[in-house]
Amino acid sequence: MSKIKIVSGDSDQILSLNISEFPSGSKIDLTNGSVAFKFRKIGTTNTLFTKSGTIGSGGASGDCSILLASADLVGLTAGDYEAEVEVTQANGTRQTVFDPVEFRVREDFG
Numbered sequence: 001m002s003k004i005k006i007v008s009g010d011s012d013q014i015l016s017l018n019i020s021e022f023p024s025g026s027k028i029d030l031t032n033g034s035v036a037f038k039f040r041k042i043g044t045t046n047t048l049f050t051k052s053g054t055i056g057s058g059g060a061s062g063d064c065s066i067l068l069a070s071a072d073l074v075g076l077t078a079g080d081y082e083a084e085v086e087v088t089q090a091n092g093t094r095q096t097v098f099d100p101v102e103f104r105v106r107e108d109f110g
Contacts, residue, residue, distance in 0.1 A: 002102075003080070003102040003103055003104045004101065004102070004103045004104070005103070005104050005105075005106070006068070006073060006103060006104075006105055007073075007105070007106055007107070007108050008073055008074065008075065008076040008077070008078070008105055008106070008107050008108055009070055009073055009074040009075070009076075009108050010070060010073055010108070011069075011070045012067060012068070012069055012070065013067075013068040013073070014065055014066070014067055014068075015037075015065060015066045015068065015101075016063070016064075016065050017035075017053070017063070017064050017065065017066065017085065017101075018061070018062050018063055019035070019062040019064065019085070019087060019097065020062050022098070027060070027061045027062035028062045028087060028095065029059065029060045029062070029089075030055045030059040030060070030062060030063070030064055030087065031055070031059040031060050031090065032059075032090035033055070033059070033087060033088055033089045033090050034052065034053070034055075034087070034088045035052070035053030035055065035064045035066075035085065035086070035087055035088075036050055036051070036052060036053070036085070036086045036088070037050065037051040037052075037053060037066045037083050037084075037085055037086075037101075038050045038083060038084045038086065039051070039072070039081060039082075039083045039103075040081065040082060040083075041077075041079060041080070041081050042079070042080040042081060042082050042102075048076075048081075049072050051066050051067070051068070051072070053065060053066050053085075054066075054067070073105075076105045077105070077107065078105055078106050078107050079104075079105060080102065080103070080104055080105075081102070081103040081104075081105055082100035082101065082102050082103065083100060083101045083103070084096060084097070084100050085097040085100075085101060
């Protein structure tokens with residue numbers, strides 16, 4: 001997946017995700033589960049923010065979305081960032097998507 005490009009401080013960015021097993025491609029059933037999205041600058045260990053995902057009506061098909069509000073994006077300096085996606089099933093089983101979602105941020109012109 002290529003890097004998602006965003007501008008620091010922009011208003012509400014909605015990321016749509018479809019979560020599936022590798023290598024089979026089988027969709028992960030998110031029904032009654034939860035999705036967490038942990039965002040940090042690449043090369044650091046400090047999580048800048050954690051967001052809860054919204055599971056779509058098609059939870060069984062692995063669909064969810066993450067809203068990055070302007071408050072999440074304001075103050076981000078230009079550079080490369082990554083996010084870890086973690087799924088918690090209804091029975092408490094936790095799965096972390098192996099490959100982080102990558103972002104490139106540029107500062108707003110002002």
